[in-house]
Amino acid sequence: MISVDEALKIVLRKGKKLPPKKVKLEDSAGLCLAEGIKSDLNMPPFNRSAMDGYAVIAKDIKPPVELEVIESIRAGYNPKKKIGRGQASKIMTGAVVPDGADAVIKVEETKALDGDKKVRILKKTEKGANIARKGEDVRVGKTVLPKGTKIRAQETGILAAVGKSNVTVYSTPSIGIISTGDELVDIARKPKPWQIRNSNSYSLAAQARQIVKDVEILGRVNDKKSEIRKLIQKGLKKDILILSGGVSMGEYDLVGEVLLDLGVKIFFEKVALRPGKPTVFGMKGDKLIFALPGNPVSTFVTFELFVKPCVKKMMGYTSYEHPIIHAELEKAINMKKKRREYRPALLKQEGTGWKVSLVDWHGSGDLFSLTGANGLLIINESVEKLNAGDMVEVMLTDGLL
Amino acid sequence: MISVDEALKIVLRKGKKLPPKKVKLEDSAGLCLAEGIKSDLNMPPFNRSAMDGYAVIAKDIKPPVELEVIESIRAGYNPKKKIGRGQASKIMTGAVVPDGADAVIKVEETKALDGDKKVRILKKTEKGANIARKGEDVRVGKTVLPKGTKIRAQETGILAAVGKSNVTVYSTPSIGIISTGDELVDIARKPKPWQIRNSNSYSLAAQARQIVKDVEILGRVNDKKSEIRKLIQKGLKKDILILSGGVSMGEYDLVGEVLLDLGVKIFFEKVALRPGKPTVFGMKGDKLIFALPGNPVSTFVTFELFVKPCVKKMMGYTSYEHPIIHAELEKAINMKKKRREYRPALLKQEGTGWKVSLVDWHGSGDLFSLTGANGLLIINESVEKLNAGDMVEVMLTDGLL
Incomplete structure (x- = not known):
């Protein structure tokens, strides 16, 4: 034994x-990458406006100041004009910040004038304000997901963002x-x-x-x-x-x-x-x-x-074992013999910690007892008695709900 | 707002x-019962032997004692003979304990004699030993799963045990x-x-x-x-x-x-x-x-x-919200403004408690940051600063691995 x-x-x-295989990204949930994934682009891929507002030169802004509006830049379009002193471009969230500009003023802090040909800036700003810099999240060529990564929803998003419509995963x-x-x-x-x-x-x-x-x-x-x-x-x-x-x-x-x-x-x-x-x-x-x-x-x-x-x-997981929750035992337990035991147990969060109690069960034939449990209380070989209040280990077999 | x-x-x-629908038991994982389920039988359905051994009358056993073996009872068969004084039946795990018997002696505590016609019992026993009593887990007619129960693996087992090859669940x-x-x-x-x-x-x-x-x-x-x-x-x-x-x-x-x-x-x-x-x-x-x-x-x-x-x-869940883990903050956080914040965070178990730290991120465009997170640290509207060592709440968005 x-x-x-x-x-x-x-x-x-x-x-x-198991051997690697190629699957469609949409079928990869819960699988593990059998390839490391590098980004084929910068994230963001350009200096991106984080707000709807006006792209400006920060040092121009000594409010109140009026600037000439030379362009309106939507997300998905390439700006055509470079911002010079005294100028601004209207800009939408997600759009490319035009050359010359080094800050974006939120629309709430501006007032459009002259049918949008001019804008009055009401607050000052500083260089870099409301701009997500090209490559600040991820630089082109960076490994965004190492081999062995389990694919959750967020990894699916990153895989889509770097163009992996098919991914190599372990079978x-x-x-x-x-x-x-x-x-x-x-x-x-x-x-x-x-x-x-x-x-x-x-x-x-x-x-x-x-x-x-x-x-x-x-x-x-x-x-x-x-x-x-x-x-x-x-x-x-x-x-x-x-x-x-x-x-x-x-x-x-x-x-x-x-x-x-x-x-x-x-x-x-x-x-x-x-x-x-x-x-x-x-x-x-x-x-x-x-x-x-x-x-x-x-x-x-x-x-x-x-x-x-x-x-x-x-399947290629790098960690195989169940999560263990440390919990305070609610009622004492007497052991039978010196084998490792796993008893059906119910974990509950109380305050900042966890409490656990055994569910009522009549032995290994009693499947019904498991329907009241969300984990297995582990009693190690060497333990002879557990008292109420002892900290014990509970193997989570289900989600925590 | x-x-x-x-x-x-x-x-x-x-x-x-959503309205109830009928699905095959095998397709019901993760769905919620739209019907309460009653057991159509006792569990165990008969006095069941929990061991391989001999069914006996407890008060006969004053070891060493020899008993006449009158039958051999396998799981899945109905015993034909009633145990009288001085008699025993050989019995397998899961088999029906015969009438007359009130205890099962483990095979390890016996010695077969005379080509299995007799058995010598080496240890004494007590009434009820190694017998799972008819109905001790579940009595016929008992509600084993109330309406609204989420079907996990153990509920699937119980549904099978009570013969629900199709179940009514919420769509x-x-x-x-x-x-x-x-x-x-x-x-x-x-x-x-x-x-x-x-x-x-x-x-x-x-x-x-x-x-x-x-x-x-x-x-x-x-x-x-x-x-x-x-x-x-x-x-x-x-x-x-x-x-x-x-x-x-x-x-x-x-x-x-x-x-x-x-x-x-x-x-x-x-x-x-x-x-x-x-x-x-x-x-x-x-x-x-x-x-x-x-x-x-x-x-x-x-x-x-x-x-x-x-x-x-x-889908009929009775509890909708994410599990919240209370964890100790590893590094101080300064808030920007008084909106509720949910920041990508990494929970780790340390000793008997949890620690949490924010992952490096550059704002709401930074999907990559989420790949390092397993939860969202909740910063309530009224909080202005969190210090290292503070207990904070973290919403679990993934399993705990």
Whole structure:
């Protein structure tokens, strides 16, 4: 039995970045750049007016002063005239500041005269006022996004601004999901009194789809070696195959046997973890196989702990782990044993800090408890008791809402 | 000019929940339930063994003791025999505990004898041990998910467990995006020295796609009333139309005029906010129109502040606002004026708390600054100076990684 940290280290060592591919900018959200991006232009590309007003020579402005208006410059047009002493050009926000001018006076601080042929300036100004200087944000040739950057909305904006209508990103793994167990029935059916519905396939698919699109529920299979073998062979066409169930000590837990028969190399099959001890990880060729325990909370937790960081690494993320929130524990907790525990917990912000309490749950079969949780409270191997008021670590599994 | 809070209140009053629709469970991620969900079964549906081992009568067990093994019960099958005194049934994890038995002994604490016809029990036990009682997680008929619940992975699991292969959720708004300005060119083109690429359409679409799928970039339009009018009319087929640019004081800022011509009722057109003052919000019939300022940081901020909460409300969320993190300011900030400010900022966790620092930026045109930020530091209207070490509020605009 290995520790959670060792198990994660193995998984991250085996999960390799996938090859780069080109995608349309609009399809790149959440992916990671497989190329560094340099700007092909200055930002701003010219001395840009930050206001509607008048482009002037700052030292001309000893108010009240009247200037001759020689041009009206709109955004998107090239100014035709150079500003000389005693002159101004009317200018719109985003327009090019004309040669000669070194300041823009806001329209609110002026008065147009003579049908816009002249302008009276009411306030003084200084050199550079209301002008965004060419290249002050980004100089041409600068790396604006290094290789490995995750593409959020703001990165999409920058990529558009430098003309990347297609970007090279790391591919995302395809994921197949299989549930095993004679007790499982399809969710549209009413289970007999000794059966349950196959919920794991759906919760696993939902977890996987939080980060990748290519996720397929391959089906449910009974505890028969030949059936399990057939579906696993189909699943091995995916980059990552996730199984749930069939991996504890029972004599009908056949998944491990079938994986060995198929030549899958097993790296670990038990992790010192609660819930989630019977977690199996292996590879066949470059395909990764996670055989997770069948109890739904165990399935959920082990996906978050091992599969999600691995998927992120394959996608080119440079940081794989969940955010950890430090929070004050509301009620004492007694441990059972010295395995690392991850307990469904609810984080709340109070004042400037965080509080956390365990949600009511009845063990690894109690999926319902997770609907009241937004994180997993981490109880380290060495801890024997946690008291109310202790600061604890909580792994965020959801957004903070 | 109204405050940010007043503006948001108006937007949230006008954005109404959309009608319910039925979707497949697999397509429901991130949507909100428009129906309360009751469980059609007990969870667990039977007294379920939590271990591989032997189902026994607790008071029989005065170890060492030998019991007759009368059956082997797999998950997914109905036990056929009732346990009597001196008897046990072999049982697998997830299987039905047979009548008569009131405890399960772990296989590790037993020794099979006589080719599995008998078992020696090595440790004593107590009533209820290793049994998940029928209905202890959820009783049949209980509301497991109230109307309005946002569907995360764990809710998907519960919905599957209670047989909801289709769920009734609130519809999501369709969103159309238009950028205006003579200075804009399509992103695949090289801009002339006085032009810029149309990045706003792409960053807005990326922001919108974080929460809804039906997002369309409708195009870019020059500063000509007839062209703007035509494209806005097309955009009014969407539930929400987002424009950027064309809403400041310049004489070529024509969007406001066209909206009025088209009979759009304007609720506000300026917000006491930096960046993002010239933000316009209106309605025509039940269509919502946001005309956001054209500077990219203003566009980004006003989308987060006004559009995103509105979309969430229309989707049936019960909580619309961004998570706020309280963090310690690393460097002092001097304010310019008494408008509410939202400054691009970087949050980092240090020890048990958060630290925040402003990212280097040159004003609302500096989209590049946002690539270094994961939140917006909020500076309230009344604040004149913030000192290093002050606790401040930061609106999270991204995940915490």
